[in-house]
Amino acid sequence: TPAGxxxxxxxxxxxxxxxxxxxxxxxxAMKRGDSPGGDPRPLGNxxxxxxxxxxxxxxxxxxxxxxRQLGGEPIVLEPSGMQLGRGETxxxxxRVLSQYVDAIMLRTTAEExxxxxxxxxxxxxxxxxxxxxxPCQLMADVLTFEEHVGAIAGRTVVWVGDGNNMAxxxxxxxxxxxxxxxxxxxDSLQPPQDVVxxxxxxxxxxxxxxxxxxxxxxxxxxxxxxxxxxxxxDETIDQRRKDLRPYQVDERVMSLAADHAIFMHCLPAHxxxxxxxxxxxxxxxxxxxxxxxxxxxxxxxxxxxxx
Ligand code: CP
Ligand code: NVA
Numbered sequence: 001t002p003a004g005x006x007x008x009x010x011x012x013x014x015x016x017x018x019x020x021x022x023x024x025x026x027x028x029a030m031k032r033g034d035s036p037g038g039d040p041r042p043l044g045n046x047x048x049x050x051x052x053x054x055x056x057x058x059x060x061x062x063x064x065x066x067x068r069q070l071g072g073e074p075i076v077l078e079p080s081g082m083q084l085g086r087g088e089t090x091x092x093x094x095r096v097l098s099q100y101v102d103a104i105m106l107r108t109t110a111e112e113x114x115x116x117x118x119x120x121x122x123x124x125x126x127x128x129x130x131x132x133x134x135p136c137q138l139m140a141d142v143l144t145f146e147e148h149v150g151a152i153a154g155r156t157v158v159w160v161g162d163g164n165n166m167a168x169x170x171x172x173x174x175x176x177x178x179x180x181x182x183x184x185x186x187d188s189l190q191p192p193q194d195v196v197x198x199x200x201x202x203x204x205x206x207x208x209x210x211x212x213x214x215x216x217x218x219x220x221x222x223x224x225x226x227x228x229x230x231x232x233x234d235e236t237i238d239q240r241r242k243d244l245r246p247y248q249v250d251e252r253v254m255s256l257a258a259d260h261a262i263f264m265h266c267l268p269a270h271x272x273x274x275x276x277x278x279x280x281x282x283x284x285x286x287x288x289x290x291x292x293x294x295x296x297x298x299x300x301x302x303x304x305x306x307x
Pocket of ligand 1: 055056057058059060129137266267268
């Protein structure tokens, strides 16, 4: 990172292991009730702008509340109420907002917009989800896995379903947190090959298969996500549902995983599509703890970006 570059949180592949591990451990400490450096308001007088070009429940509320709990101030901006929504460029928006706020979180469609924001902002930019990745969610997911199963290094996580933005961030995480990742996806919805290649080159054990049963056997965690993401075009929906039908996580699939295996999902979930009601409401499901951990993970990210 060139000197003077703000401490952006763009994607996990841009970080080294130690930095990400530090954010996870600081999130765990804050969850236990520790104040960072003994300061109950480490982000006092700091302001975070949150720009949402797509809907959000967890990301929005966990960032807002997390910022307040650290003594800072969040401002939520909807593009429809901004000049950004009527054509002001991302680059200009970045240069203006950088003079008012201390960090900017963006949830958007195209990754190019996030990168443009980061290029022109003089303050840290946080990726709140794009069509390509969702790194903040992975920080909460690693935290959740470790609370339930133990250290994630050397474990096996199985992704079942669409090779989407969450799958890409799981690939980044496998390389940075040293676990094995198996992705069971239909041929039509495999994760990006360049990211699979990258993770393997970084030393991660990655399997991509269309065989759910083989992938899930012995897994420490089974993870899935919606069959239709916010960026997916309406024309593809029927085909996606057809291709993904054999990839529903049900009790039979979960029974193949290790006895201690957990079920994870970033939410929102669609019962009867990617997961059955019995699994998501069942004893192995940690989806609500996972959602709750977004708050603690965001605080770890915010603290790193802003101090
Ligand atoms: N998991 C997640 O990012 O949820 P939201 O879309 O509600 O923020
Ligand atoms: N893959 C989903 C994740 C939502 C948090 C989407 O992009 O809509």
